[in-house]
Amino acid sequence: MSGSRAKTVAIIDDDRNLRLAVQDLLETEGIVGEVYESAEDFISREGYRTADCVLSDLRMPGMSGLELLKVLRAQGHQQPVLIMTSYADAEAETAALKGGALEFLSKPLNSNRLISSIRRL
Structure with a gap:
């Protein structure tokens, strides 16, 4: 995520x-x-109109982070998606990464890893 304007992350x-x-x-x-x-x-x-990157929780009431990722991709939105969760397990991580997420982050979030991941995008 380089350039002169500040990048926007949807949380x-x-x-x-x-x-x-x-x-x-x-x-x-x-x-x-x-x-x-x-x-x-x-x-x-x-929010997909302004977001350069999406940071979404995996489990939420209503649509999950994985379901959101599928909707974004089906609509042609290609911004990087990072999934975060308190319920990390290998199956959820595999599903997120196969679904197109670029990172799978465990909560509590490691701030250095989060910033590093966003900057790499």
């Missing part, structure tokens, strides 16, 4: 405190964080 998680903490972390690194409380919120507010 999608049903945990408000986590959304805001990640947003603050990204902004200290010069990355714009836009927060969404659900995958449906992200879609209805057309």
